[in-house]
Amino acid sequence: MELYKNTIFLVLLLSITILQSSSATPNRSEPDRFIVSSCQTTQYPLLCVRTLSAYATKIRNNNDQDLAQTALTISLARAKSVSIFVAKLTKETPRLKRREYLAIKDCIEVLGNSVDRLAQSVKELGRAGHAVASEDFMWKMSNVQTWVSAALTDETTCLDGFSERAMGGKVKRLIRFKVVHVAQVTSNALALVNQFAEKRSAKFP
Helix, strand or coil, X not given: CHHHHHHHHHHHHHHHHHHHHHHHCCCCCHHHXXXXXXXXXXXXXXXXXXXXXXXXXXXXXXXXXXXXXXXHHHHHHHHHHHHHHHHHXXXXXXXXXXXXXXHHHHHHHHHHHHHHHHHHHHHHHHHHCCCCCHHHHHHHHHXXXXXXXXXXXXXXXXXXXXXXXXXXXXXXXXXXXXXXXXXXXXXXXXXXXXXXXXXXXXXXX
């Protein structure tokens, strides 16, 4: 009898624990689940989910264009922000070494190129979404993919300028930290652009 009571008690305790665990884990909305699933194709999935989840209400469920468009828009905004930050840092940092000054000057230039290409990509992706012919869609998506890839190369080029061991210090750490983040966001955006291009092109006759 005692064994029976103990068994009943353990079963009840286990049931309560399971119920508490279930209630402690919030159910994801459909857009959130779509974001998590789509981000698995990117190189930095955790960053992808973190950056896109804040815009979940703007992304229609299972809409790959919304997802790619949002990812590109975020990439553009952050590239602009970093470009402004690096330019401001140059003015506010006295007595820069010549090597640092040249690296920052080159970085500002390539980040400007990255911003221009991402801005072009955001507009072209919007136009691609309205394409009714396969050839027109593929042409526009090819432009987007080329420009986003070039923007990513620009961001990497900026980082290369600070790769020498002789160049250290706070300025290098600050710039590298921010540009690495932008490059990762851009890499994720490119993966989602490619995913959209593949899925949409498969729907054309």
